[in-house]
Amino acid sequence: MSHDCDVLVIGGGIVGMASAHAVTRAAPGTRVVVLEKEAGPARHQTGRNSGVIHSGIYYRPGSLKARYAVRGAAEMIKFCSEHGIPHEVTGKLIVATERDELPRLHALVQRGRLNGIPVRELGPAQIEEYEPEVRGLAAIHVGSTGVCDYGRVTEELARSSGAEVRYGAEVRVIARRASGVAVRCADGTVVRAKALVNCAGLHCDRVARLAGDSPGMRIVPFRGEYFDLARPELVRGLVYPVPDPAFPFLGVHLTRGVDGGVHVGPNAVPALAREGYGWGVVRPRELAGTLAWPGSWRIARQHWRYGAGELHRSLSKRAFTAAVRRLLPAVTEADLTPAPAGVRAQAVLRDGTLADDFLIREAPRTVHVLNAPSPAATASLPIGREVARRVLGVLAGERVGR
Template sequence: MWEVVQVRQGVAYDCDVLVVGGGIVGLSTAHAITRAAPGTRVTVLEKEPGPALHQTGRNSGVIHSGIYYRPGSLKARYAVGGAAEMVKFCAEYGIAHAVTGKLIVATERDELPRLHALVQRGRENGIPVRELGTAQIAEYEPEVRGLAAIHVGTTGVCDFVGVARQLAEASGAEIRYGAQVVRIDRRPERGAAVRTADGDIVRARVLVNCAGLHCDEIARLAGDDPEARIVPFRGEYYGLARPELVRGLVYPVPDPAFPFLGVHLTRGVDGEVHIGPNAVPALAREGYDWGVVRPREAAATVAWPGSWHIARRHWRYGIGELRRSVSRGAFVEAVRRLLPAVTEEDLVPAPAGVRAQAVLRDGTLVDDFLIEQGPRTVHVLNAPSPAATASLPIGREVARRALDVLASV
């Protein structure tokens, strides 16, 4: 039995705020609530046996500078400030991290205008950027080849799983692992009663949805109907058998029509170099390889009109991504644009990740963080990269909204 912490209008509440999702955004939110309003009782429900086992723990570990994002957007504001804050947090708690800087490299002439546009965007976002010619690239990465590049000094890497664990420990929240939400009874006058798969019920005055890959499903369980749906994209990685070929972080110039950054090279805090990811449709929300198929989830993706609009709009891009998924040789071709010395034998399969991409009915890929409120609820409905980088300011924003809702009931 849970301790009853508050009774209002005859309802026994087990907590003031219930957070669904124990990834880095959910744990940052719990941490921010208890810091902003000491004494607020917070419970976090996470369906896995530990924190940060999906998007948080299955990425390249990059602390993004914010150079890619539209000035004034939540992504730009939170990534720029969040990067510095993340470095400070890691240093304070002894979490592995390094500010390495990164290169964004143009390998074709038609990429040069986009590279110059990134320089301008970086300056608009207050990010220091150094422009490099062909010969200067070797100062940073002797094995990398390109026509021109920019160096972004504020980019780094860290152990985001370690950050999530520290947030859980420092939050003072009650963290319940192995607690999968299967039903939500949300009433504006009474709060939310959440049932887990093992039959437990948790009653809260306010529900915060940070469920990542399942956030739209949780929103619908709560009786809210978000305009966006999650369409999962798997990102596949390789490790580099000769990590000495890469000193730091190397990225291609991104395609502005697609919100994925392309195959890039990342030296992590463990000294290993990861190559990837591509972006292919996943057949399950946690479909980390082609063998993981969940018919209900795949059918929901196919049934969403936005998925068909994406396919029509980006089929050429998609064919290239699928080719790199099934052919190591094709993957190597993409890598050689940046790193000519790499061979097929240098690529060692590494764990994949799945990006929770919110998609509107018309096929628009939601480009910014998306946070919506309903009666007694706050839903984080789009928080892909750079959400880990920006998790501390995102957590404060979600906490602010949750506390506003809490104060109004």
């Protein structure tokens, strides 16, 4: 097989572009092509989130999420500074509003310290010093949290990587041989590479199956619904509730972005399509695939009460406002205006387990990134280096074989 490039990356979100960037930095002269089905970069998970640079406080000590988020946060701030990308280190409050949340808040303090994150415990009066309109029984302040423009980061990673990025290139067929990988796009274009990297996000499991691999998981899409706060002066920085440890979702929170506006959300409800950014977006084939996966039904049976609450807040603005008022009593329904939603590409295992860590798997001539929802944007630079290490190992093995 003649090769058009050395490494072919599928997916033009922040993880795909960070992987391309890391490959060319680690091995200058490596020919990299990125295929992105949309007309530009960062059109899905990367460009449809609250822009938070996560500290890593939530994640299990020793996990990839914990290690990469802590490392990635510092690197992301440095990258933004070096390239003139809007960002700010704001810090954030995690606030307990009920007594039964206090043990979980204390557990987060311990987890943060185990992950090497400085945290400060606050009482009610100290909460008001940081956020005058926020009320709670206790809180922790995490100083290393920030915000940035991840869309701009993705564009800069693409530019500075030197990779060839092809937009409007939806992958339809993957043929893997001993000598390389050939990919055919929807327009009939064929790209041949020595190695393939799958960073397809919401479609990563489908791409893995196209390559002939069984990923052992399915992406079950969850829509995150947001509002903009009409009175942004009510919030100075970032304010989060104490999360439910059974779920990877962080609850309805308030985030002041780099543009000065305040994002409120997200709610988390099942999406009826991989790119189902509203209740009216239904793709029967994708929905049938989700419903056919045994893990989907096991999640529903185990967590139906939690899901019912999320659905109620999705369908009732009054209920959503009530959830926000637990943290910010001054907010009213009139203060919340609908904002664009996002969809989380959550990997679910066959037994119904929600994958709680990044999943990166190798196959012949292929590296699959199979679970990279939040905090993947924060951790994108370390994830990219790990992907680069693995795919360059594939190329090194080929040279040794020769």
